[in-house]
Amino acid sequence: MSDIDTSRQGPQATYQAFLAQGRFMIQRSRETGEHVFWPRVAAPGGAGDLEWVAPSGNGTVYAITVNRARSGDRNIALIELAEGVRMMSTLPRVETAPIGAPVTARIEEAADGPRVVFDLTGGDAA
Known part of the structure; x- marks a missing residue:
């Protein structure tokens, strides 16, 4: 499976691209560790340092x-x-x-x- 270039598309398109590869991914703040879902550009608390991680499922x-x-x-x-x-x-x-x-x-x-x-x-x- 190839890696997704998250800098070239929005959060929803990135989420869908991961699913198309058979990967369920959500976002997490690098600073606070807070997980978020639906895909977005910033966490509800304002953190904009979101990364994509695989949840436990x-x-x-x-x-x-x-x-x-x-x-x-x-x-x-x-x-x-x-x-x-x-x-x-x-x-x-x-x-x-x-x-x-x-x-x-x-x-x-x-x-x-x-x-x-x-x-x-x-x-x-x-």
């Missing part, structure tokens, strides 16, 4: 809902990563899961490109 379900539709049901989950940031995603292999259930990230191909989804790490599916 571990997290927990912070909130989840199930959208029911004629085309099929799907869940939308708010996942809190071990690094302290939260991200919206889905748990594609289950209908729902209890709050606090442990999950692990993986990259899945979707119609509009790769995306990060999560799988339960135990038998906690509801």
Whole structure:
């Protein structure tokens, strides 16, 4: 896998380029160690020294809902990563899961490109 030149594109394009390479990456402040997600040019505290790092991929379900539709049901989950940031995603292999259930990230191909989804790490599916 080649390295991404983060100086030639914006944070969102860089995030998508990493996903296209099969790498889930988030940003961290070099000075404070604070992790951030969504990709951005500066941390909420003002730190502009963000670097790209690979998260552990571990997290927990912070909130989840199930959208029911004629085309099929799907869940939308708010996942809190071990690094302290939260991200919206889905748990594609289950209908729902209890709050606090442990999950692990993986990259899945979707119609509009790769995306990060999560799988339960135990038998906690509801």
